Amino acid sequence: MPTEAPDVRAAAWPGELSRRLRILAPMKAFGTMFFMVLFFMAYLQLLHDPVFAVTTMPLTPVDHWIGFEPGTLMFYLSLWVYVSLPPALLPDRRILIGYGLAITALCAVGLLVFLFFPTAVPTPNIDWARYPDFHLLKGVDGAGNACPSLHVATAAFSGIWLSRLFRDMRCPGAFQIVNTLWCLAIIYSTMATKQHVFLDVVAGALLGIIVALLSLAWLRPTENTASANPPPSRRGQ
Numbered sequence: 001m002p003t004e005a006p007d008v009r010a011a012a013w014p015g016e017l018s019r020r021l022r023i024l025a026p027m028k029a030f031g032t033m034f035f036m037v038l039f040f041m042a043y044l045q046l047l048h049d050p051v052f053a054v055t056t057m058p059l060t061p062v063d064h065w066i067g068f069e070p071g072t073l074m075f076y077l078s079l080w081v082y083v084s085l086p087p088a089l090l091p092d093r094r095i096l097i098g099y100g101l102a103i104t105a106l107c108a109v110g111l112l113v114f115l116f117f118p119t120a121v122p123t124p125n126i127d128w129a130r131y132p133d134f135h136l137l138k139g140v141d142g143a144g145n146a147c148p149s150l151h152v153a154t155a156a157f158s159g160i161w162l163s164r165l166f167r168d169m170r171c172p173g174a175f176q177i178v179n180t181l182w183c184l185a186i187i188y189s190t191m192a193t194k195q196h197v198f199l200d201v202v203a204g205a206l207l208g209i210i211v212a213l214l215s216l217a218w219l220r221p222t223e224n225t226a227s228a229n230p231p232p233s234r235r236g237q
Helices: 005-011 013-022 025-048 061-065 070-077 093-116 132-140 150-168 173-192 198-219
Strands: none
Touching: 025 093, 070 132, 070 173, 093 150, 093 198, 150 173, 150 198, 173 198
């Protein structure tokens, strides 16, 4: 007898998405917020008080090709929403803790590089007074802590995890498309806002991809959505 399980599983993704958002919701929310606060404390300390001499990153042809595009600031700032999505969709405490350890390791690697090999981007020939939307960004996140770009590293890490989670939940393909475009827009914005140069982006992307793949192989977060949302039994069959 033909089974309807694939159709049922495909239709079950909204319920699975809702279920995951409710699992450990307070722990996820406060844990993400607490992690960001601790990260920024360490990040800003190294940014404003580097221990060793700061090296200016070289420019490449890609940096000359990508001009300053102030409209990409919204994508740059959207990272803080984007990186909050994967932990919100994790299915259980074990994977949540493992995910936290993985993103901590990623940031720790970046901060150690900033400590021993501090870098900065070259000062662009831009009159920042013409762009008031950038005042807060420039006041908080200066030109230092350039390579590897942790903005790019955390975006790549989150993008790979989101892709896996959407696949596990059997979300429509549009989710994957939006995820990919959003991740790429964030990465592009780091150069278009002149916060990073191309070499920063390459180093950050490699860091994020490596840690994401290692953590996914370690945690194996695949969950059987059909088991979580079993189709109604049919008596008499």
